[in-house]
Amino acid sequence: MTEVISVEIVRAPNAEQVETVVSDLLRDAAPSRLAAGDATLWGPEAEPEASIRLAWTKLHETSRPLLAEIAALRAELLAEGVDRVVLAGMGGSSLAPEVITGTAGVPLVVLDTTDPGQVVEALVESPERSVLVVSSKSGGTVETDSHRRIFEEAFAAAGVDPKSRIVVVTDPGSPLQKASEEAGYRKVFLADPNVGGRYSALTAFGLVPSGLAGVDVEKLLDEAAAAAPLVFADSADNPAVQLAAVLGVAHAHGAEKVVLADTGSGISGLGDWAEQLVAESTGKNSTGLLPVVVEGPGAPGFVDAGSDATTVAIGPATGSSALAVEGSLGAQFLLWEVATALVGRVLGINPFDQPDVEAAKKAARSLLDAPASEPATPAFTDGPIEVHVSGGDWLPKDAKTVAEALRALVAAAPDKGYLSVQAYLDRVNDASFALSRAELAKRTHLQTTFGWGPRFLHSTGQYHKGGHQNGVFLQLTGVSDQELAVPGRPYDLATLQLAQALGDGQVLAEHGRPVLRLHLTDRVAGLAQFVEAIQEDGS
Structure with a gap:
C-alpha cells in the first residue's frame, strides 16, 4: 500500500x-x-508579501465549509438538467481543477486559451446543459474576462438566461465580486485572499469547478x-x-x-x-x-x-x-x-511574488491599444510558414528555410541553456504540435519545454524573464479560420492571441533572449512543414 x-x-x-x-x-x-x-x-524583503500569502498551509481545515455550498449548487444544477461544466480561468485557477477532474475521470471543459477555434468549439456544444465557472482573483485577467463576455452573449443567443448559468470564484472585495453581484450571477464563491494563485489548489479555485463537475473534493482535503x-x-x-x-x-x-x-x-x-x-x-x-x-x-x-x-x-x-x-x-x-x-x-528568494509576469501583459495591452497598421514583415517565408526573428542578430543572413532557422536558434543557446517551445494555437485540435517537444529535445540535446500560449504566461512565463537567462524561444502562431469578437471590446480573440505572442516575444527580446516565431499561414500544411524541418538532418 x-x-x-x-x-x-x-x-x-x-x-x-x-x-x-x-x-x-x-x-x-x-x-x-x-x-x-x-x-x-x-x-x-519578502516578509510583507509572505505575511499575506501563507493561508494555504491550513486549507485542509479552512476549506471545509465550502463543501456543503458546492454540493448544494451541484444538486440544483443537476435538477435543472445542467451537467456540463466549463471553466474559464488561467494559471492557478485552471491547472489544479484540470488535474483534479482528470485524475477522477470527471469531464471538465477548461478554457485557458485565446484561440478562437478552441473557444468556438466549447461554445457550440450543449449550451442548454452548460454552466460557466469564471475564476479570477480580481476579474482583470483578460482571457477570463473575454470568455465571460463571449459566453454571456452566447447563452442569451441560445435562449438561456446567462445570470442562471454563470458561477464566479474570486477574492472577497474584488471588482469581479462587485460586478458579479450587480449582474445577478447564479452564485459567487469567495476564496481565501491570503493564498496566491499557484498555491490555491485546495481553495475555492480548485474545489468549486471540480466539485460542480462531480469530484469528491472532500477526499482531497482528507488526503x-x-x-x-x-x-x-x-x-x-x-x-x-x-x-x-x-x-x-x-x-x-x-x-x-x-x-x-x-x-x-x-x-x-x-x-x-x-x-x-x-x-x-x-x-x-x-x-x-x-x-x-x-x-x-x-x-x-x-x-x-x-x-x-x-x-x-x-x-x-x-x-x-x-x-x-x-x-x-x-x-x-x-x-x-x-x-x-x-x-x-x-x-534565498521570495517564493510568493512574480515580479516579471506583468511585463508581457503590459506589452500585449499596448499592442491592442495601438495595433500596427501593417502585419510584421517576416525575415523570409518558407512555404506555409513565415519566419520572424528577434532578440539579436543570431540568424544567418543567408538562412532561407525553417530548418536553417531552427538550427540557428539552437546554436544561439548558451552552455546549460534550454529551448522553450510556445504554441499559441488550439490545444485541442492542434494537439499534435506538442509532439515536437520530444523530437526537438532528442535532436538538439537541450532540455526542452513545451507550453500552450497564453496559459504558460501564467506559469513558466515568470521564469523565462526572471530565472536563469539561458533560454532560447520558439513561438508558434497561426492564422485561424474562426472569427470570434469579444463583446464590449475593440478586438477579437485572434487579435488578442497574436498580441499576447508578440508582447511576450518583445519582452524576451528586450532581455536579450533569441526568439524565433514561426507563423503558420495554413495550420495543417504548416504542421507538416514544421515536422519536416525538425527531422531534417542536422536540425
Missing part, C-alpha cells in the same frame, strides 16, 4: 551537503514555522490533512524537507532544471500543475528551478538528463530518476507546496 506521501532519494547530488541543508532547515524549525504562518522565513503532520514536522524524515534539500543542493551544483515524468502515479497531469508552482515561485533574481515536463520515464530529457537537471519521478522510482515522489493527489499538492516554499528559503 502506498504511503500517504513519500520522497525516495535514489541519488543525491552531494549527500553530505543534502544532510547539511536538511539540518539547517530543521535547526531553524522551518517546517513548523511555515505551518504557523511565520512570514520571516524568507528574510525582511492533504493526512499529509500535513508529515510535511510540517521538524524531522529528518519529513518528505518535503528532503525534496527541498535535494533540489536546493542540486541547483547549487548547476542542476537548475527539474525534469518531471509520471511513472505510474495514477494522477493525471500533476507535472503541469507543479510546473507553474515551481517555475513561478523560484524563477526570479536570475536564479530558480525550471521544470521540464516530459512524456514519460523513457522520454528525451529524462533518460539522458545531464548535469544541469534533476530527474523526478512522479510515482515509483526508475533507473533514471534521482528522486521519486509518491502519494495521493491531495497529499501531493501539499507536499509540493511546502517543498517549494522551503526551496525558496534555500535559494
Whole structure:
C-alpha cells in the first residue's frame, strides 16, 4: 500500500551537503514555522508579501465549509438538467481543477486559451446543459474576462438566461465580486485572499469547478490533512524537507532544471500543475528551478538528463530518476507546496511574488491599444510558414528555410541553456504540435519545454524573464479560420492571441533572449512543414 506521501532519494547530488541543508532547515524549525504562518522565513524583503500569502498551509481545515455550498449548487444544477461544466480561468485557477477532474475521470471543459477555434468549439456544444465557472482573483485577467463576455452573449443567443448559468470564484472585495453581484450571477464563491494563485489548489479555485463537475473534493482535503503532520514536522524524515534539500543542493551544483515524468502515479497531469508552482515561485533574481515536463520515464530529457537537471519521478522510482515522489493527489499538492516554499528559503528568494509576469501583459495591452497598421514583415517565408526573428542578430543572413532557422536558434543557446517551445494555437485540435517537444529535445540535446500560449504566461512565463537567462524561444502562431469578437471590446480573440505572442516575444527580446516565431499561414500544411524541418538532418 502506498504511503500517504513519500520522497525516495535514489541519488543525491552531494549527500553530505543534502544532510547539511536538511539540518539547517530543521535547526531553524522551518517546517513548523511555515505551518504557523511565520512570514520571516524568507528574510525582511519578502516578509510583507509572505505575511499575506501563507493561508494555504491550513486549507485542509479552512476549506471545509465550502463543501456543503458546492454540493448544494451541484444538486440544483443537476435538477435543472445542467451537467456540463466549463471553466474559464488561467494559471492557478485552471491547472489544479484540470488535474483534479482528470485524475477522477470527471469531464471538465477548461478554457485557458485565446484561440478562437478552441473557444468556438466549447461554445457550440450543449449550451442548454452548460454552466460557466469564471475564476479570477480580481476579474482583470483578460482571457477570463473575454470568455465571460463571449459566453454571456452566447447563452442569451441560445435562449438561456446567462445570470442562471454563470458561477464566479474570486477574492472577497474584488471588482469581479462587485460586478458579479450587480449582474445577478447564479452564485459567487469567495476564496481565501491570503493564498496566491499557484498555491490555491485546495481553495475555492480548485474545489468549486471540480466539485460542480462531480469530484469528491472532500477526499482531497482528507488526503492533504493526512499529509500535513508529515510535511510540517521538524524531522529528518519529513518528505518535503528532503525534496527541498535535494533540489536546493542540486541547483547549487548547476542542476537548475527539474525534469518531471509520471511513472505510474495514477494522477493525471500533476507535472503541469507543479510546473507553474515551481517555475513561478523560484524563477526570479536570475536564479530558480525550471521544470521540464516530459512524456514519460523513457522520454528525451529524462533518460539522458545531464548535469544541469534533476530527474523526478512522479510515482515509483526508475533507473533514471534521482528522486521519486509518491502519494495521493491531495497529499501531493501539499507536499509540493511546502517543498517549494522551503526551496525558496534555500535559494534565498521570495517564493510568493512574480515580479516579471506583468511585463508581457503590459506589452500585449499596448499592442491592442495601438495595433500596427501593417502585419510584421517576416525575415523570409518558407512555404506555409513565415519566419520572424528577434532578440539579436543570431540568424544567418543567408538562412532561407525553417530548418536553417531552427538550427540557428539552437546554436544561439548558451552552455546549460534550454529551448522553450510556445504554441499559441488550439490545444485541442492542434494537439499534435506538442509532439515536437520530444523530437526537438532528442535532436538538439537541450532540455526542452513545451507550453500552450497564453496559459504558460501564467506559469513558466515568470521564469523565462526572471530565472536563469539561458533560454532560447520558439513561438508558434497561426492564422485561424474562426472569427470570434469579444463583446464590449475593440478586438477579437485572434487579435488578442497574436498580441499576447508578440508582447511576450518583445519582452524576451528586450532581455536579450533569441526568439524565433514561426507563423503558420495554413495550420495543417504548416504542421507538416514544421515536422519536416525538425527531422531534417542536422536540425
